[in-house]
Amino acid sequence: MNQDDFKKILDKALEPIKQKLDNHDERFDSISERFDSISERFDSISEKLDSHSAALVNIESKLDAYGDMYKINNSNSKKLEKRVETLEENAGITPPSEFTLAEVQ
Numbered sequence: 001m002n003q004d005d006f007k008k009i010l011d012k013a014l015e016p017i018k019q020k021l022d023n024h025d026e027r028f029d030s031i032s033e034r035f036d037s038i039s040e041r042f043d044s045i046s047e048k049l050d051s052h053s054a055a056l057v058n059i060e061s062k063l064d065a066y067g068d069m070y071k072i073n074n075s076n077s078k079k080l081e082k083r084v085e086t087l088e089e090n091a092g093i094t095p096p097s098e099f100t101l102a103e104v105q
Contacts, residue, residue, distance in 0.1 A: 078101075081101050
């Protein structure tokens with residue numbers, strides 16, 4: 001048996017393996033394309049999430065500022081209410097209910 005005969009026998013014996021490898025290559029390419037598509041969608045979603053996260057941080061900081069302003073204003077209105085109530089009591093004035101501050105809990 002010479003080298004050419006050996007190559008022919010080897011090629012014939014390896015043919016089913018080559019076919020399976022080709023089949024696996026095709027499947028791998030298909031999976032790779034789907035993965036690339038999923039990866040692109042993930043990147044798009046990630047970009048949207050980043051932009052939304054920045055917007056939420058901005059909203060949270062504004063809400064914190066409004067909350068602080070509410071606390072200050074509530075405290076000031078309570079102080080003013082005490083002063084006015086004292087003046088009303090000393091003057092004998094009974095204020096109408098629509099001019100009294102509502103309790104917020």
